[in-house]
Amino acid sequence: MITLRDIHKQYPGANGGVHALRGVTVEVKRGEIFGVIGKSGAGKSTLIRCINMLERPTSGEVIVDGQNLTSFSEQQLREARKGIGMIFQHFNLLSSRTVFGNVAFPLELAGKSKAEIAAEVIPFLELVGLADKKDQYPSQLSGGQKQRVGIARALASRPKVLLCDEATSALDPKTTKSILELLKDINRRLGLTIVLITHEMHVIKEICDRVAVIEDGKIIEQGSVLEIFTKPQMTTTREFISSIVNHDLPDIFTGTVFSATSGPDSNLILRLSFIGHSAEEPIIASMIRRFNVDASILYGNIDHIQQTPFGTLIVELSGDQAGIQNALNYLRARELGIEVIGYVARNTRAVG
Amino acid sequence: MSPEILALLAESLLETIYMVAISALIATLLGIPLGVILITTGKGHILENIPLNRTLGSIVNACRSTPFIILMVAIIPFTRMIAGTSIGTNAAIVPLSIAAIPFVGRIVETALREVDYGLIEAAQAMGASPREIITKVLIPEAMPGVAAGLTITVINLIGHSAMAGAIGGGGLGDLAIRYGYQRFRADIMLATVLILIALVQIVQSCGDHIAKRLNKKQIGGSSHA
Numbered sequence: 236m237i238t239l240r241d242i243h244k245q246y247p248g249a250n251g252g253v254h255a256l257r258g259v260t261v262e263v264k265r266g267e268i269f270g271v272i273g274k275s276g277a278g279k280s281t282l283i284r285c286i287n288m289l290e291r292p293t294s295g296e297v298i299v300d301g302q303n304l305t306s307f308s309e310q311q312l313r314e315a316r317k318g319i320g321m322i323f324q325h326f327n328l329l330s331s332r333t334v335f336g337n338v339a340f341p342l343e344l345a346g347k348s349k350a351e352i353a354a355e356v357i358p359f360l361e362l363v364g365l366a367d368k369k370d371q372y373p374s375q376l377s378g379g380q381k382q383r384v385g386i387a388r389a390l391a392s393r394p395k396v397l398l399c400d401e402a403t404s405a406l407d408p409k410t411t412k413s414i415l416e417l418l419k420d421i422n423r424r425l426g427l428t429i430v431l432i433t434h435e436m437h438v439i440k441e442i443c444d445r446v447a448v449i450e451d452g453k454i455i456e457q458g459s460v461l462e463i464f465t466k467p468q469m470t471t472t473r474e475f476i477s478s479i480v481n482h483d484l485p486d487i488f489t490g491t492v493f494s495a496t497s498g499p500d501s502n503l504i505l506r507l508s509f510i511g512h513s514a515e516e517p518i519i520a521s522m523i524r525r526f527n528v529d530a531s532i533l534y535g536n537i538d539h540i541q542q543t544p545f546g547t548l549i550v551e552l553s554g555d556q557a558g559i560q561n562a563l564n565y566l567r568a569r570e571l572g573i574e575v576i577g578y579v580a581r582n583t584r585a586v587g
Numbered sequence: 588m589s590p591e592i593l594a595l596l597a598e599s600l601l602e603t604i605y606m607v608a609i610s611a612l613i614a615t616l617l618g619i620p621l622g623v624i625l626i627t628t629g630k631g632h633i634l635e636n637i638p639l640n641r642t643l644g645s646i647v648n649a650c651r652s653t654p655f656i657i658l659m660v661a662i663i664p665f666t667r668m669i670a671g672t673s674i675g676t677n678a679a680i681v682p683l684s685i686a687a688i689p690f691v692g693r694i695v696e697t698a699l700r701e702v703d704y705g706l707i708e709a710a711q712a713m714g715a716s717p718r719e720i721i722t723k724v725l726i727p728e729a730m731p732g733v734a735a736g737l738t739i740t741v742i743n744l745i746g747h748s749a750m751a752g753a754i755g756g757g758g759l760g761d762l763a764i765r766y767g768y769q770r771f772r773a774d775i776m777l778a779t780v781l782i783l784i785a786l787v788q789i790v791q792s793c794g795d796h797i798a799k800r801l802n803k804k805q806i807g808g809s810s811h812a
């Protein structure tokens with residue numbers, strides 16, 4: 236649906252300007268929700284603004300729905316943009332127009348008559364749950380309501396693609412959740428392709444199908460959200476993930492000395508991560524049954540990345556050393572992530 | 588005060604209103620496009636054109652830094668060309684308008700600059716043309732500021748129109764100079780001053796009221812529920 240091919244963007248300025256995008260190649264499929272995450276200044280806004288050519292790339296190609304926008308004239312671009320909706324962090328609603336007037340704006344640009352506009356605006360306001368606010372001005376609305384107006388306005392011209400530039404960054408967590416749910420709902424109901432940029436991993440986790448991580452104007456990693464969450468390759472990606480999946484050791488380990496090798500009297504501390512169905516299988520229980528070991532769970536967390544369960548456990552295995560090794564091998568053969576944190580001397584701490 | 592004097596005051600008041608109204612109208616009609624061009628041809632704006640922007644900016648500054656009384660005298664030949672005469676209310680309208688156009692231009696420019704550029708980008712993202720951005724986004728959004736600016740323009744014009752009286756422009760200023768100053772009629776002087784004050788007060792209150800009505804940014808929810 237959207238292809239960005241080797242996009243470079245250089246902002247002119249002193250000292251050679253800013254090289255905001257350095258060869259970005261991204262492919263967004265029809266009907267998916269594609270997320271781009273990156274730190275401040277990584278080039279996220281520049282990237283999303285290249286998709287509708289609010290920012291003209293210095294080089295590279297932008298192809299949206301089969302149209303090569305980079306080859307278009309201003310006039311052709313204006314027409315093409317009517318098929319690409321956009322919502323913004325600060326909503327950008329016209330303060331001089333009512334909610335109705337704001338949603339009517341793109342329809343006016345499309346040259347529709349008053350009667351057509353009146354008939355078309357209301358269903359979109361109903362879709363975002365604001366039909367009763369149609370005569371209010373933006374200053375009378377909450378942030379979440381303003382973004383709903385922004386969404387209705389973006390959808391009014393019936394675009395095939397919706398671009399979201401930090402659409403929830405100015406909202407509180409509860410409102411963010413409701414806006415994300417609305418976006419997901421629209422994505423399903425209208426088959427709309429959505430590209431969203433954010434600096435918050437939980438936004439990605441909540442609604443995206445695939446994600447790209449951008450750093451210093453380059454895509455450093457991309458893939459399905461589940462893949463990125465469970466097998467992050469780059470440090471920056473891990474940092475983003477650790478903001479919602481806790482990778483730190485629990486406090487009870489502060490001061491504990493880990494050893495890389497086993498001693499006759501040591502317990503093994505492991506971090507296990509479960510993805511998908513393996514999270515539902517009683518792996519720990521069958522391990523205890525099969526081998527002569529005990530397992531204490533020191534920390535546990537189960538989360539869902541959309542429909543897929545995703546869990547982390549920190550367990551302490553105790554028993555004779557052969558049993559521990561067999562149990563470890565057994566776990567390694569299962570479909571789960573294993574990280575050996577280390578061996579600790581038995582009874583150095585009370586096991587809970 | 589005798590009926591003749593009252594009639595004189597009424598006639599002068601009407602002359603003043605006529606001069607101010609016509610020159611305000613001309614200044615608005617030409618000043619608003621001027622302001623729009625000043626802002627949109629600026630750097631990074633929708634119709635960027637730096638040479639045009641600089642040239643217009645310099646002309647506007649030159650006009651605005653010339654004191655009105657000097658401008659009025661300096662352009663007498665031009666006034667005569669346009670109005671056919673250099674004295675009387677019609678002649679006064681020429682320098683009044685010429686002084687007010689750049690003033691309105693700057694005021695409109697300032698009001699338009701207050702419009703968040705994000706709104707322009709949102710309109711661009713929806714496929715709006717520069718003309719649509721100007722007429723549907725910039726001007727409607729800047730209306731409260733423009734209305735406040737036009738109020739100041741009208742008040743300035745009332746002041747300038749009194750000055751135009753000094754060179755035979757008619758109106759209250761003319762009356763005050765001819766009777767109040769040259770014939771020592773303190774009562775007429777006082778009356779013209781009071782009328783001018785009242786006029787300015789009325790214009791200011793009307794302007795404030797209109798600007799407030801146009802401003803949808805600070806509605807408490809009560810006025811428009």
Ligand SMILES: Nc1ncnc2c1ncn2[C@@H]1O[C@H](COP(=O)(O)OP(=O)(O)OP(=O)(O)O)[C@@H](O)[C@H]1O
Nearest residue numbers: 246253255273274275276277278279280281282434
């Ligand atoms: N119009 C511009 N002119 C010059 N430099 C710019 C411009 N816009 C962005 N930049 C620079 O390009 C780089 C990328 O900016 P961009 O806005 O895309 O980052 P971002 O990832 O969206 O950051 P944030 O999370 O803070 O919004 C930054 O170094 C920024 O300073």
Ligand SMILES: [Mg+2]
Nearest residue numbers: 279280281401
């Ligand atoms: Mg940004």
